[in-house]
Amino acid sequence: MFNALMLQKQDDRTLAAVESIDESRLATSSDGDVLVRIDYSTLNYKDALAITGRGPVVRAWPMVPGIDFAGIVETSSHPDYQPGDPVVMNGWGAGETHWGGLAQKARVPGAHLIALPTGITTRQAMAVGTAGYTAMLCVQALERHGVSAADGEVLVTGANGGVGSFAVAILARRGYRVIASTGRPEEAARLRELGAADIVERATLSAPGKPLQKERWAAAVDCVGSHTLANVCASLRYGGAVAACGLAQGMDLPATVAPFILRGVALLGVDSVYVPRERRVAAWRAIEEDVPVATMESVAATIPLADTPDYAARLLRGEVAGRVIVDVNA
Known part of the structure; x- marks a missing residue:
């Protein structure tokens, strides 16, 4: 039993x-x-x-x-x-x-x-869990697309959540300047400890916005979907990319094709459920090397x-x- x-x-x-x-x-x-x-x-x-x-x-x-x-x-x-x-x-x-x-x-x-991986205990593995594993898949997707730390700021939406927190930590560890979006300003100190260089209020992204907006981000990891993802796409720099993995705000995507055909931005879908085995192994190896696992476990x-x-x-x-x-x- x-x-x-x-x-x-x-x-x-x-x-x-x-x-x-x-x-x-x-x-x-x-x-x-x-x-x-x-x-x-x-x-x-x-x-x-x-x-x-x-x-x-x-x-x-x-x-x-x-x-x-x-x-x-x-x-x-x-x-x-x-x-x-x-x-x-x-x-x-x-x-x-x-x-x-x-x-x-x-x-x-x-x-x-x-x-x-030999350097990770079973408890630490679950301190990382699917959240950290998905965040690593997102970062790897951006880097396969050619995004580098020299390209500019990277936005993480839903930064207080599990995936968002890990995305902030991983990107910062790899030298990116990370901007964290959150609706909980009381968590700003924690996000800065993880590596966020600056914080933006969730409300600035979550309402309906213009189809094409001022270019701000070189790339993004989006855990939210809906209007937030639409606004992220609309404010990516020319040639930028967003790795989308969540739907905390909603499954809809009220966007236009403008950012894709006028700025050449890319929307990279990231699935964590049926990822091929070789990518899973690569993600967990990268987690062992690039994620402050002990820190994540402690908090x-x-x-x-x-x-x-x-x-x-x-x-x-x-x-x-x-x-x-x-x-x-x-």
Whole structure:
């Protein structure tokens, strides 16, 4: 038996509660060939949508949410993994189409796992989590496009969130001048500690704006979507690019083609769920080298599994800053 946060559908409501689960049920929840004893998971925006029922994340019921986890291989029939190996998992439909990481155990395909870099512990891996991994994918997307620190300022929207916080830290570490957009001025000091050179008020970007605006940013990482992303595109410098990975403001994009055909800007979509394995490995190697993991771990909040429903609601209300590690064994 093991403990898991279980989501049940009742009429139009999502019910979330910690339950004791027989390990035999894992065989029916996934076609995985690796059984992992989970040490830590995290609480991400998508997890919060699933747990509260605020978004159509869950595709099969009942569901154990949790889009990522880190732990130790318990049993394996996959050639790349042996019992005792530390591993990390991000995405691949965990918590959506098959049981995820907010549990003490998970059975997953070995192809969905990454061997944890030797310099990162399982707790540190979840201090990074899908948020840090996605932020690294965004930075790598910008750099593949040719963006460099010499090109000018890089904007990060939704900078107080998990992805935004990591994007600020990674970009600053790589020598970029980072401008952080936030609606919570009380968090400005924390963002400056992460490396932000300046702070802009969220409201300056979140309202409907002109199709083409003053050129300001060489590039951007957008975690927000909707009018914010439209305004970012409209204010990119000629040839600039934005890596878009979030929808905190909305899924819509009320923009025009003007920035794309008059300034040659690029909109780079960044997905973290089904990224090819080689890019996952490259991202985690870069995290080991370029992310101040120990710093991120020290400022992350750690909660027990039973507290995740309450924290999920708080996260969606904008009351949670930075990372939330879930100790599934607490």
